Amino acid sequence: MTSFLDEFAQAPNLKYLNHAAVSPWPKRAALAASRFAEQNVLLGARDYPEWMGVEQRLRERLMRLLNAPSTDDIALVKNTSEALSFVAFGLDWQAGDQVIISDEEFPSNRVVWEALQPRGVEVIQVNLKGMDPESALLAACGPRTRLLSISSVQYVSGLRLDIERLGEGLRQRDVLFCVDAIQQLGALPFDAIAAQCDFAMADGHKWLLGPEGLGVFYCRAELREQLKLQEYGWHMLEHMGDYSRIEWQPARSARRFECGSPNMLGTMALEASLSLLEEVGMATVGKLIEERVLWLQEGLERLPGIQLHSPMNPARRAGIITFSLEGHDNQVVFDRLKAEQVVCVQRGGGIRLSPHFYTAPKVIEETLAVLHGLAG
The missing domain is CATH 3.90.1150.10 (Aspartate Aminotransferase, domain 1)
Incomplete structure (x- = not known):
């Protein structure tokens, strides 16, 4: 140690x-970023294929960290808010649909759902102060409830929820499950499969010990094509890199949520930081x-x-x-x-x-x- x-x-x-806000980097992350900067000065993008190899390693580390079934389930995003927005504005809402959240959420996991109110979506906030917050959340789910979105660890109190219990209860109720895992991922083990979550997201700059500007979005394979895309570009295409191709389609993998050029500097640093967490x-x-x-x-x-x-x-x-x-x-x-x-x-x-x-x-x-x- x-x-x-x-x-x-x-x-x-x-x-x-203050790791629940922004964490210091480990030396290896700073060294990876420094080496990348020096390479850009001396060689430009001569070794771009090698950079893509680092990006692939990052996807693999995030897959293991979330216990996702495949790297195809992993998208590299700017931040948690972007990933939440992909879900909120990707689903086909109907007037009268309900979203359940708690009354302790960070604004990112509240505002994005309240922004759906012009579409007739009702946001219900559940108090978590009782002895059994999971029961309170599940009890709030009615016939019009479409999705429950919750932070697995609340950012003020640090209250940790039993997301596996929630996942099982929501599956029985046929309610989608979205987990803001930013205060858990990198601090405690996380298991997307055991939690039966449909979506999970986190930033790299808190417990993951990485830079700001790069996060992860897990999307269950069966739901990827149900999310209407909001952003388009060269990077989200199934045949990425075939620039002369006229016909196109979104990537079948979660890369479909990555519209353009990746944050390669952030990738270098975060991949190094995650290597430390994996070693420990x-x-x-x-x-x-x-x-x-x-x-x-x-x-x-x-x-x-x-x-x-x-x-x-x-x-x-x-x-x-x-x-x-x-x-x-x-x-x-x-x-x-x-x-x-x-x-x-x-x-x-x-x-x-x-x-x-x-x-x-x-x-x-x-x-x-x-x-x-x-x-x-």
């Missing part, structure tokens, strides 16, 4: 606890993150006036713990942490901390010391 920790050469005294193993990554979140929880619970806004049950959380201090303004707490080089963020009426598998014990202990000093 020591060699993996050496991948993260962060500034002295920096305490980075997602089971180990998840275990190490759980240990660090528990460490933070136990330290926070010793603070006078602490209010924890995240689930205490380890089975209900991933890499997020959000808190506030009674009698202390969140902005004041955040400013104090920032002054001590603790990188975190304010979310949902609290301060959100999100360690990754490599986060050093010193980072957690020093962060807790700052908070204990503030709380008195």
Whole structure:
């Protein structure tokens, strides 16, 4: 494990606890991007076929990460919002159709569905605060429900849902299942087959330790051609590269959602980052993150006036713990942490901390010391 920790050469005294927002890159990702830039300077696109080989390796790594049946199910997209839009504006909606979401979703997984309201689509928000959020979500599905879209881990509280249970319940109800996996993919194992999800998407810049501007869209094979395409270009064609061909058709694979030139710089960096996660193993990554979140929880619970806004049950959380201090303004707490080089963020009426598998014990202990000093 020591060699993996050496991948993260962060500034002295920096305490980075913000992986649920944007993660630092491992050294290998920076090196891959640097080599690619140098190659562009010296050789231009002479070795473009080799670049496409890296892109293929990225698809294969993402396939394994999601446990997708095939690389044909994997599209490389700009971000989670784009993938959600492909689903929302690709389905053939009828007036009166319903979409179920939660009342805790990040705007990307709310606005895209509300944008369908002019078409007569009703968006129903379900409260997740009860003891059985999965039951509440499934109970909200009625005869007009077409799709349920949910974050597998909620971005504020870190609440982790049982997506396999949801997937089974939705299959029984003949309701489509869309999973925003951005707060799970790279932090915990994910299994698209076991969850029976129809669509899943995530960005590369959070727990996947990659750059912004490149994400993944999983689309179940049986549904690909049911999504009306919104974007067209040379890259999404079945016979990509045959530029003189007059007749054309969209790719049968999920590449049909990739209209034009790929983000090759992002591909180089993200493929390298995923190689690290694969070497560590997602089971180990998840275990190490759980240990660090528990460490933070136990330290926070010793603070006078602490209010924890995240689930205490380890089975209900991933890499997020959000808190506030009674009698202390969140902005004041955040400013104090920032002054001590603790990188975190304010979310949902609290301060959100999100360690990754490599986060050093010193980072957690020093962060807790700052908070204990503030709380008195």
